[in-house]
Amino acid sequence: MDNLFDINVNLIVIVASISTVAVTIASYAALRLILEKPPARFHVQVPPEAKPDWKATTTISNPSIRDPNDPTVIICYDPATGKYLSTVKAHTAVDVTEAISRARIAQKSWEKTSFAERKRVLNSLLNYIIEYQEEICWVTCRDSGKTMVDAMLGEILSTCERIRWTIKNGEKALATEFFDPGPLLPYKIAKIEYQPLGVVAALVSWNYPFHNLFGQIISALFAGNGILVKASEQVAWSVDYFSRIMKTCLNACGHDPEIVQFLCGYADCGEAIVRSGVDGITFVGSPQVGKQVMKTASDSLTPCILELGGKDAAILREDANLDQAIPIIMRGTFQNTGQNCVGIERVLVHEKLYDEFVRRVKEKITGDKLRVGCSLEEGEGKVDVGALTMSGQASRLENLINDSVSQGAKLVIGGKSYTHPIYPSGQYFTPTLLVDVTPSMPISQHEVFAPIMTVMKFQTDEEAIEMCNGCPYGLGNSVFTRDQAKGNQMAKRLKSGMVNVNDFAVAYICNLPFGGVGISGFGRFGGREGLRAMCLAKSVTLDRFPLIVKTTIPTVVDYPMHARGTTFVENLVRVIYKNDILERIKGGLALAREFMGR
Incomplete structure (x- = not known):
């Protein structure tokens, strides 16, 4: 009975202890919720030109961002309609110098903020994006010519996911990491601390005006950096609105809005940023400009991240499910008018599926099934493909297509610019289907960034891999198959930074590292x-028992050098690394003799 009584008492004590711990944890969590400030609410007025019912006073017949009479400004217009929006100043080297000075001052305070404070900024921004997502899409559509659906997917959803992941996982990702110091130094603490670089810069492309800016800002701020972010001159009009969103958010949360500097200018502005003394550079653009960024950055050895576009392939194996694959390939090709660095630009189809695939995608594209226009003004569900953001692209694309046809490719649909009956100044290109393309044709080697589906035939997996890897780009690829093991095997052999099996581009939404190889x-x-x-990944070592054990140099290897120094180190290596136990013992005895002075 006494034993039973003791067991019961012990159980009560254990349960009470567990309850106490649970209550303590719950109390701490509740207290933290009480002490943490809620997200700040704020509002930024959307530009009137962004609204669907806006009536423009001027339409440009041959739109261009360049003013031949004034190289210091950027002409802003809607690529889908040609409607004039505004003329803004192109930032110069002087503006860059002032911007980095302001950011460095603000960063001194920002790097001292807690992760809780940074999360509050991101939560406040997230709430704003969700509440005003339609207005943000209006602005991006007006400035880039994309459709509302493409804006919702590429600007809103992707940005919200980046913020969600950063809030949930960012602190853990940047937490100090501890490592095994190894058998030589067991009395040491070995760790990596992730410290902010300082003030970084991001020079981003125009295809996603909102997300490309804010994706870089989110990471830079959470890591404790200030940032200079340069928008492309192709989408200069939206920069003011996006700048006001970020700066108003920071101000509402009680932080210096100068921590983020928005810039927009021509090549001289970008070069000035690279030369400004920033502590890190992210560039998103073409390989040609990326090489110049890297060359210029090398003068100061500024570290660079270069994302230089892609020529992504989708491989449809013999066992691919066309019902599942075709809708994904259609979106991968025509989403955002094909202006995606991870868009599907090459479709490699097994010979047994080839004819059926071509027939089915032709049916989806033919006639008015892919409607081209301005969804912002024509209304939801009436437009599938928007405008090309950059002017003067039609002739380049037509030349690539005509060259392919002259070499044996077949143009099934499209292949030329499109004059919209309502928006004759819009920058449109007809959705295009080009089949029987071969790897030797220029269109299979150069990024088109347009609504063009190029289809290629293969016979074996090996041939498909060779065709895919035979391109200088290596950003992302896709493999469609019912055999996941085979798909995974092919993924391992494809030379690219990302591979998606039975999907396209979702590695990005899964918050996996984004980037490529080769000229990507x-x-x-x-x-x-x-x-x-x-961040700077700083390696740090400390003494585990600072009052008891510290590193000392044995006399035999101290200066001046001892005659038996080499023998001592040789035996030390034998003791620690030799697999033969007898040899380790012999080495240990030899070391002991050295320590005893024999």
Whole structure:
């Protein structure tokens, strides 16, 4: 009975202890919730030109961002309609110098903020994006010519996911990491601390005006950096609105809005940023400009992350499910008018599926099934493909297509610019289907960034891999198959930074590191690796028992050098690394004799 009584008492004590711990944890969590400030609410007025019912006073017949009479300004217009929006100043080297000075001052305070404070800024921004997502899409559509659906997917959803992941996982990703110091130094603490670089810069492309800016800002700020972010001159009009969103958010949360500096200018502005003395550079653009960024950055050895576009392939194996694959390939090709660095630009189809695939995608594209226009003004569900953001692209695309046809490719649909009956000044290109393309044709080697589906035939997996890897780009690829093991095997052999089996581009939404190989660049942004790329990974060692054990240099290897120094180190290596136990014992005895002075 006494034993039973003791067991019961012990159980009560254990349960009480567990309850106490649970209550303590719950109390701490509740207290933290009480003490943490809620997200700040704020509002930024949307530009009137962004609204669907806006009536323009001027339409440009041959739109261009350049003013031949004034190279210091950027002409802003809607690529889908040609409607004039405004003329803004192109930032110069002087503006860059002032911007980095302001950011460095603000960063001194910002790097001292807690992760809780940084999360509050991101939560406040997230709430604003969700509440005003339609207005944000209006602005991006007006400035880039994309459709509302593409804006919702590429600007809103992707940005919200980046913020969600950073709030949930960012602190853990940047937490100090501890490592095994090894058998030589067991009395040491070995760790990596992730510290902010300082003030970084991001020079981003125009295809996603909102997300490309804010994706970089989110990571830079959470890591404790200030940031100079340069928008492309192709989408200069939206910069003011996006700048006001970020700066108003920071101000509402009680932080210096100068921690983020928005810039927009021509090549001289970008070069000035690279030369400004920033502590890290992320560039998103073409390989040609990326090489110039890297060359200029090398003068100061400023680290660079270069994301330089892609020529992504989708491989449809013999066992691919066309019902599942075709809708994904259609979106991968025509989403954002094909202006995606990870868009599907090459479709490699097994010969047994080839004819059926071509027939089915032709049916989806033919006639008015893919409607081209301005969804912002024509209304939801009436437009599938928007405008090309950059002017003067039609002739380049037509030349690539005509050259392919002359070499044996077949143009099934499209292949030329499109004059819209309502918006004759809009920059449109007809959705295009080009089949029987071969790897030797220029269109299979150069990024088109347009609504053009190029289809290629293969016979074996090996041939498909060779065709895919035979391109200088290596950003992302897709493999469609019912055999996941085979798909995974092919993924391992494809030379690219990302591979998606039975999907396209979702590695980005999964917050995996984003980047490529070859002329697609190097370095990664997004996810844990991207967040850490915004930091200095500083290696630090400490004494585990500072009052008891510290490193001392044995007399035999101290200066001046001892005659038996080499023998001592040789035996030390034998003791620690030799697999033969007898040899380790012999080495240990030899070391002991050295310590005893024999």
